[in-house]
Amino acid sequence: MKKIGQRLGVTKVTMDLPLWVDKINCFLFRGEDGWDILDTGIYTPGAMETWKEVFRKLRINPLDVRQIILTHDHVDHFGAAGELQKLTRAPVKMMFQENSLVFLKDWLKEILDEDNVFNYFGLPKELKEKAIREKITQFESWAPSTPDIEEIRDQETILLGREHYQILKFSGHCPNQLCFYHPELEVFFAGDVLVTPNHLNSTTQEPLTEYFNTLELLQKKKIDYLIPSHGKPFTRVRIRIGLIAEYRKQQLAALKEYLAKESTVYQAYLFLGSSGRALSDLFFGLAEVYYFLEYLVRQGDLKRVTTKDCFYYQDLKGGEQK
Numbered sequence: 277m278k279k280i281g282q283r284l285g286v287t288k289v290t291m292d293l294p295l296w297v298d299k300i301n302c303f304l305f306r307g308e309d310g311w312d313i314l315d316t317g318i319y320t321p322g323a324m325e326t327w328k329e330v331f332r333k334l335r336i337n338p339l340d341v342r343q344i345i346l347t348h349d350h351v352d353h354f355g356a357a358g359e360l361q362k363l364t365r366a367p368v369k370m371m372f373q374e375n376s377l378v379f380l381k382d383w384l385k386e387i388l389d390e391d392n393v394f395n396y397f398g399l400p401k402e403l404k405e406k407a408i409r410e411k412i413t414q415f416e417s418w419a420p421s422t423p424d425i426e427e428i429r430d431q432e433t434i435l436l437g438r439e440h441y442q443i444l445k446f447s448g449h450c451p452n453q454l455c456f457y458h459p460e461l462e463v464f465f466a467g468d469v470l471v472t473p474n475h476l477n478s479t480t481q482e483p484l485t486e487y488f489n490t491l492e493l494l495q496k497k498k499i500d501y502l503i504p505s506h507g508k509p510f511t512r513v514r515i516r517i518g519l520i521a522e523y524r525k526q527q528l529a530a531l532k533e534y535l536a537k538e539s540t541v542y543q544a545y546l547f548l549g550s551s552g553r554a555l556s557d558l559f560f561g562l563a564e565v566y567y568f569l570e571y572l573v574r575q576g577d578l579k580r581v582t583t584k585d586c587f588y589y590q591d592l593k594g595g596e597q598k
């Protein structure tokens with residue numbers, strides 16, 4: 277990374293995370309007349325200290341930050357953006373959509389009393405309320421302020437530091453993941469598109485289908501050096517993609533086998549979790565299992581029966597009750 281970093285004028289800033297991944301890589305790009313930041317980490321007083329320390333070390337006046345770019349709307353990437361914007365007065369730019377997780381606090385509150393799919397996962401009432409309250413509390417501390425956001429929807433290239441990058445968009449991990457590609461060097465700032473274990477956390481209808489499409493698109497892309505938001509950079513990108521696709525297929529196969537018996541989303545989540553194949557985070561883990569199940573319904577492998585307050589899934593042969 278050091279050599280490429282020097283060539284591109286980019287410094288990696290690694291921040292701690294209190295999540296199932298314990299670190300995130302943010303980046304600072306040095307330009308002729310200022311600096312660009314890619315991703316901010318979540319907000320904690322310690323994280324802000326880390327940013328200030330990095331600014332001191334690199335002799336950056338916070339007001340010389342030209343822009344803060346966010347790869348996507350997951351809290352580990354944008355949580356500190358509001359506070360960092362106050363410090364630098366720089367524009368914060370990202371892809372934007374309705375129901376953006378930047379506003380997760382608001383729609384989490386709605387889930388508690390509205391007709392949201394989350395209410396159909398078969399989660400015991402107290403556990404559901406606990407899971408949502410916990411997320412609200414986490415979000416209030418991890419993203420205490422919401423930045424003013426500039427949309428970069430139609431932009432095809434971007435100057436980061438002193439180099440031009442193509443802006444590429446992928447969905448699956450989230451609806452609109454921004455990646456930055458340097459065509460001559462074939463260097464790819466990938467955000468979370470190829471992080472393992474990757475998780476799907478999306479507000480679109482078919483995240484898993486989109487995710488498999490993304491893997492296919494990336495297989496075709498000439499990438500010499502991939503720099504992810506979590507973990508170390510790597511070169512053998514096609515092999516990594518193959519491993520990720522295989523892991524997903526194994527999860528789906530395990531679920532299909534399990535669903536000879538009727539199951540709720542919550543039961544399927546507990547089943548996958550018991551073999552370490554679901555996220556430990558209940559809220560995001562449930563959402564991911566729900567996407568798997570819906571994917572299998574669309575593939576014609578399962579059927580879903582909706583009662584007044586729950587979804588039940590089962591394979592097409594099944595009639596056996598649990």
Ligand SMILES: [Zn+2]
Pocket residue numbers: 300350352353468505506
């Ligand atoms: Zn992430």
